[in-house]
Amino acid sequence: MASVVESKWATKGSTPKGLERQPLVLNQRSLGWISDRVASIVEGPTPKWWWPAFLISASLAGMMFAMIGYLVATGVGVWGLNQPAGWAWDITNFVFWIGIGHAGTLISAILFLLRQRWRTSINRAAEAMTLFAVACAGIFPLVHVGRIWLAPIWLAPLPNSMGIWPQFRSPLLWDVFAVSTYGTVSLLFWYVGLVPDLATMRDRATSKFRKFAYGLFALGWTGSNRHWSNYEKAYLLLAGLSTPLVLSVHSIVSFDFAVSQVPGWHTTIFPPYFVAGAIFSGFGMVLTLLIPLRTLCKLEDLITVRHVELMGKVVLATGSIVGYAYGMEFFIAWYGGNPNELYAFKNRAFGPYWWAYWSMISCNVICPQLFWFKKIRTNLVAVFIISIFVNIGMWFERFVIIVISLHRDYLPSSWGYFSPTYVDILTFVGSFGLFCTLFLLFMRFLPMIAIAEVKGVTPQADPHHPLGGAKGGHH
C-alpha cells in the first residue's frame, strides 16, 4: 500500500523531474529500522575488530599518561623545548586538537541554524569527536605548566598565595575561559541531543541494569509533545549560542599569538584564518573517523556517499580559505615593509624548517583542491586518504606558526633550532590513543547516530507526506 502511494507521489509531485530532493536515508528505511540499526551497534555482540582497536588505543593512552608522569616527576626539561622556542609541540598539539573539535560544533550548531538536514546522520558522532578532541587538547596546556597540581589554581579566577588575582589583560586567560566554556557547552549540547535517544535505549533495554542506567540519564523522557516544544526551542537556542561560541574559541586561541609582538604572530588575519583552519581540520577528522565506521557498523544507508561528498565540499571551501590566508600573510609581510616580519616569512619557506612549511602547503593547499572533481569527492578511498593528509597538514600548520616564528625572532644571538625528544613524540602519539579509546567506548555504549533526529528527516515523519499518513496528494 505504502509503495503504491509512494510512486504516485513521485510522479504527481509538483517538483520537476530530476530536481526531486534526494532522500537522506537510503532504501526507504522505516522509522523502526533506524532505531534498530543504530541501537544494534550498542546492543549487539562486540564486533571482532573492536577489541584489538580498543587495546591498541588504550595502550597508547596509557603510554601518554606514563610520559606525563615522567614529565611531572622530572620537569618540562624532558621535552625538547627551550629558549628561544618556549612553546613547541605542547601548544602545537593543543591548537591541533582544539581545532579538530570545531567541526563537531559546526555540524551540530551552524548547519542546524542553516537548516542543513543532512547533518542529522553525522552530528552525534561529530559532537562526540569534539568532546574527546577538547579533552586531548586540554591536557597539553595543563601539563606544560610544570607543576600541574597548581594548574587549577592558576587557571581559575582565584588569588594566588600572595593574594594577587589573575591578570585579565592577557589573552592566555581569555583562552582559559574560551576553552573551558567550549568544553562545557559542547558537553551540554551533546547531552541534550542524547536525551530522546537514551529514552529509546531505555525502552529497548532487556537487562535491568541497562534499563536503569539509560533510564537515569534519559531523565524520564516520554516523547511528550509539550516537552518536545520546549526541547526544540532549547535546542535552537543552544545552537544559536554555540555558533558565536565556536567562532570565538579559535579566534581567542589565535589571540594567544596575534596579541604578542613576535614576527609571524602579530597579524590581524589570525582569527578568521584560525577558524577556517579549525573547521578544515575538524572535517578532515570527521571523514577519517566516519568513512571506516559507516562500513564497519553497516551504516551505509544513514551516512551516505552524499554525506561524504558534502563534507568534501566543506573541506574544499575551508581549505581554499586557508590557502588564501597563507598567501595573504606573505603579501602583507612584504607590503607591510617590516623587515623582521618579512624575514620571518622568508625563514618559514626557505629556512631550516622549510620541510615543515612545504608539508603544510602540499597537505592543506594542494591536496583539498582535488575535491573540485566529483569523481574524487564520491570515491571513499580517495576522500579517506585526503582526509588524513588534511590532518597531517593542519598539525604542520600549527608547528610552522609556533616553532618557526619562535626559533628566530628579533635577536640573532639567541636564535636556535628546536628538535623534539622521544617524550614529545610519545605524548603526542599517545593523545591519539586517548582520543580513539574514548571514541570506541562512545560507539559501544551510546547511539552514535541521532536516532530521533534522523527519523525526523524521513518522509514518513512528515504528516503532509503520503508516507507520513497524509490522505490524498494535496492539502
Next chain:
Amino acid sequence: MSKSYGIIAEFDTPADVMAAARAVRKAGFKHWDVHTPFPVHGMDEAMGLKNSNVGWFTFIGGVTGYTSGMLMIWFQNAVDYRIVVGGKPLFSPLFAFPVSYELTILFASFATIFGMLFLNRLPCLHHPLLKNQRFAQVTHDKFYIVIETTDRQYSETETRKLLESAGSKHIEQVEE
C-alpha cells in the same frame, strides 16, 4: 485496586495522530498530550500550544553571565589588588570583553537547559506511562495520545469513543 492515570490511544503515522490531536483539542480537553518518537512538524499548532518560554531563561542567563564577567574582572584587577601591567588601564570593557562574552554563553547555556528541564518538570524517573509495556514503542515508531483522568471532560466511555472515532486501533487504560 489501583487508580487509573489515563487512557492512551496508539496511532501508526504522524498524520493520523495529528488529526486525532485536532479532534481532542476541539473536544475541549485540557490535561492531555501527544507522544511521538521525534518532534512532529505542526503538532504544536494542532495541539494549540503557545510559543515556548525557554528563551526568557536564556536571556536572563546571558545577561547574568555578561554582568558577572565584567564585575569579576573589574573587582579583581581594579579594586581588590590593583597592579598596573604594561601601562594598560586597571579596567577597560575592551580587555574584559572576551571573558565576559564567554561567560554570557556559558551562563545562557546552563540557563537554557535548566529552564527547559524546569518547564518540562524533568527529571521525572517515575511516571505511570514509563511502566506501560505498550507505551515503550513511543521511542521506536508509534504515536500516542494520552488523556489524563484528572481532566474534567474525562469519561471512561465517551473519551474512548472519541479516540476510536479518531482512528486509533489500540486503546488502553494506564494505571497510576
